[in-house]
Amino acid sequence: MRAFTRSGVYLAVMSALSPGVALAADETDVGTINVQGQSLGGGMMVQEESAKARSTITKEAMKKQANIAGNALDRLKYSPGLNVNSNDSSGLSGVDYTMRGMSSDQIGLSMDGIPINDSGNYAVYPNLVGDEENLQEIFITQGSSEADGPHIGSSGGNIGLVTKRPAKEFGGFVKQTLGSNNLSKTFARLETGEYNGFSNWLSYSHTEAKKWRGEGRLYSNKFEMNSLYEAENGNSSNLIVKYNRQLNSNYNSISKAQFDQGGRYSNDYPATPQYNSSGQLSRYYKLNRNPFENLTVSFSQKLQLRDNLALTLQPYYYWGNGGSFSGQSANTLGPTSDRNGQYDLSNLTSNTYYRPSWTQTWRPGITTKLKWDINEAHSLDIGYWYERARQSQTQPFIAIKGDGNPVDLWGEPGGSGQVTDANGKTVQGRNQYTVTPAQKVWLQDTWYTTSDLTLVGGLAWQHVERRGNNKGSLEAAPEKRSKTYSELLPNFSASYKLNPENQLFYNLTRNMRTPQNYVLYNVGDSFSLEPEMSWNHELGWRFQGEDMMLSATLFYLNYTHRQVSTTNADGDYEMIDAGKVQNRGLELEWSGLLPYNFNYYASYTYTDTEQKNNTSRSGIEVPTSGKQIPNAPKNLLNLSLGYDDGLFYSNITGKYVGAFYGDMTNDQKIGGRTLFDLSAGVYLPVDKKIVKSATLRVGVENLFDKEYLTSARTVVTNADEHNGLRGATPYYNVGEERTFSVSLEATF
Structure with a gap:
């Protein structure tokens, strides 16, 4: 309660x-x-x-x-x-x-x-x-x-x-998980406890598994830490660092026809090498890899300047380095591959190569916020956010060894095995460098008009600049472009408590989505694309009882300048304005307690999406007006029944996902599905002197082993022919088979 x-x-x-x-x-x-x-x-x-x-x-x-x-x-x-x-x-x-x-x-x-x-x-x-x-x-x-x-x-x-915050006492937490498809995850966290206001934890995990569909494995190592200092005067400092390094094999997507014919295991990357007519390696699961490493650092400094005035400073940094190759065949490179005169390829003979889409990102930023409790009725928030993201995106060609493995999985600049032309210049299928300075300033007032009615009004101004430097590649000549986007983003909300159990609320917010960096490098009218803007309306009710909670929300989301990637008449990629879209619906959530240590939870969402304009592909208009957005099921339902008596717990959960479309013209429909998951655990008896708690957990996903397609990975404009334009094929992600997992965890 x-x-x-x-x-x-x-x-x-x-x-x-x-x-x-x-x-x-x-x-x-x-x-x-x-x-x-x-x-x-x-x-x-x-x-x-x-x-x-x-x-x-x-x-x-x-x-x-x-x-x-x-x-x-x-x-x-x-x-x-x-x-x-x-x-x-x-x-x-x-x-x-x-x-x-x-x-x-x-x-x-x-x-x-x-x-x-x-x-x-x-x-x-x-x-x-x-x-x-x-x-x-x-x-x-x-x-x-x-x-x-x-x-x-x-x-x-x-x-x-x-x-999570660091614990006040010295201790630790360990967890070992095993599961289907050789899944193994080892996790350990050490808590230093609090000393003179300082408290910390440090953790490490190693996870690996075999792909459940096709050949290949997944690996990951994570290091994380959290350090917190809290002074008696209300000031505090918090440093959070997280690092991950992974080496994964990719899953291939499949078409509906392939799924209908061969089921969920069809069309993954081949387990044995396949060669083209020239005897060169063409397709093999060892080429479809995804190495990546990333680091995030967040430091929050809270200063209590006065009893009613607090300043928060939060600088942060994100760094990422990695890429993926998920093509259907190795890339061919030879003396005539350069369409733009960027390279002298006379030193090459035609061959196939591993060509990952490689991205390096450097992303420093800072958020500054001042919170001023003016009086009992008003609280003011003033803030400023700035970030300067830099992103290098390349596609080097890397030699393939006799066993089918690339000479170097990591495609970072200067890596081994990368193809160079007769002048020693690294050959790139893509070579782009984007700088994105972004900033936002906001002012927001919370007004407690009465003990039951609270009004919130705010206004933010956001300014984003995209600076693109296309350095030249096999596909494009060197070119520099830049574009700025600025918008005012107001918000208003009202909350009224009818009584201690019932609350009503209304919310109106304007949201902004800056065009992707592709607009700097695509052809056609991509460069003039406007930001995607939305108005979000919500009207809701919440109920809180001693043994039950309910919430219901009506929503209406109207957005314009929807950004869609497509191709022009020449087959070149461009970003287009697909017009207006309206999303409206209802969300329900219900949870509570039942006799004999049982509990329940349910959520239901009805979403009606409608595209308001026709769009085009290859210069030909197709009828998308009045059609649903792809990948947007109208109905989602979750039902869960749980039990927990302090010694044992269990949960059975059913999830229904309604039908959805894989294309914008709604030609190809994927039927709905119902899945069940089961979990259970035993709280093990411990002596409390060394081990504070221990739990054995068991989980079963997709209990009845349902075969299904989860979502469209590659959405197309039209799957059937319209106005003389041939249909394209949507490709889908595949739902996993029934899986089991078990873990043993302990807190010290």
């Missing part, structure tokens, strides 16, 4: 307004939570106080899910509004999700105030989110980007990951 004071409500509102820039402590203070016995819905739902749709996944809920080795994004699979799919249960491979019909590259993702979406195309990769064992909670704002959120590509909502 949860109790609130006036100051508790105040902290909850302010925390909800500024999750991106607060310390971890502030990010988890969503009110005063007093838990006695089991929590409602197994921790899948907490009472939210902010005047907008918002959901929180607690540490308890993360631990009890069936996917024991899953990453943070896997933990969102039952949350309202979200449809989350992973390539496998290792937590290392690809992940995709939609939220209210918006794709993952339209949704902001931050971790302790650091933007995690790719700075160029806003893609999200599971290797960037760290070890789930080190997270305290995950929060979701389903439709509204935060006023102070460090995002330039969020036109539809926000997801925030909050790292």
Whole structure:
């Protein structure tokens, strides 16, 4: 059960307004939570106080899910509004999700105030989110980007990951997980305890698994740390560092026809080498690799200047280095391969090569925020965010050894085995360098008009510049381009408490998504593309009882200048303005307690998406007006029944995902699916002297071994012929077979 004071409500509102820039402590203070016995819905739902749709996944809920080795994004699979799919249960491979019909590259993702979406195309990769064992909670704002959120590509909502605080006492946590497909994850965390205001933890994990479909393996090593200093005067400092190094094999996507004919195991990369007509290696699973390493550093300094005035400074740094080759065949390079006269290839004979799409990113930034409690009725937030992202994107050609492995998997500049021309110049299939300075300033006032009515109004100004330097490659001549984008982003919300159990809220927010860096390098009218802008409306009700919580939200998201990648009449890539889209629907969430230590949780989302304009491919208009957005099922339903008596717990969860389309003209439809997951655990008896707690956990995903396609990986404009334009083939990610996992964990 949860109790609130006036100051508790105040902290909850302010925390909800500024999750991106607060310390971890502030990010988890969503009110005063007093838990006695089991929590409602197994921790899948907490009472939210902010005047907008918002959901929180607690540490308890993360631990009890069936996917024991899953990453943070896997933990969102039952949350309202979200449809989350992973390539496998290792937590290392690809992940995709939609939220209210918006794709993952339209949704902001931050971790302790650091933007995690790719700075160029806003893609999200599971290797960037760290070890789930080190997270305290995950929060979701389903439709509204935060006023102070460090995002330039969020036109539809926000997801925030909050790292756990260091413990006050010396100790540790260890966990060993084993599972299907040779899954093994070893995790250990050491807590130093508190000494003179300082407390720290340091962790390491190693994960590896075999691909469940096709040949190849996945490997990852993670090092993470959190150091916190809290002074008696209210000042605090928090340093969080996370490093990951992975070496994965990719999964191949398949078409609907291939799935219908050969099932889920069809068309992965071949287990034995395949050669072209010239006897050169063409296709082999050893070529389809994804090496990557990344580092995030976040430092938060909170200064309590006066009793009613606090300043937060948060510099951060993100570094990434890696790439992937996921093509259907090795790339051919020979004396006549250069279309733009950038290289002298007279020293080459025609051969096949491993050509990864390599990206290096350097991303420093800082968020500065001043919080001023003017009086009992007004609290003012003033802030400034600045980031200068630099991104180098190349495609070197790397020689292939006799055993089918590339000479060097890592395609970073200066790496071994890279092909050079007659003048010693490294041959590149792509060679682009993008600098993206971005800044935002905001002012927001929270007005407690009465003890029951709270109004929030704010205005942000965001300015983004894209500077592109195409250095010349096989595909393009050297060229420099730059473009700036500036928008005002207002927000307003109102919250009214009818009584201690019932709350009504309304929220209106304007969101902005800056065009991807592709517009600097694509052909046609890509360069003049406007930012994708959205207006998000939400009207909601929440109920909090002693043994039950309910929430219901009506949403309407109207966005313009939808950005779509397509091709022109010559087959060259271009970014186009696909016009207006309307997403509207309903979200329901319900959780509570039942007699005899049982609990339940349910969430339902209805999303109706509609494209308002026709679009074009290869210069030919196709009928997309009135059609649904691809990858956007209308219905999502989650039902969970749990049990926890303090000695044993179990959960059975069913998830229904409705039908969706793989193309913009809605020619190819993928049917809905219902999956069941099962999890259980035993709280082992311990002596408490050395081991404070220990738990044995078991999980089964896809309990009835359902075969299904999860989502379209390559969305096309039209799958059937329209106006003389031949259809293209959408390719889909494949749902994983039934998997088992077991873990043993202990806290010291």
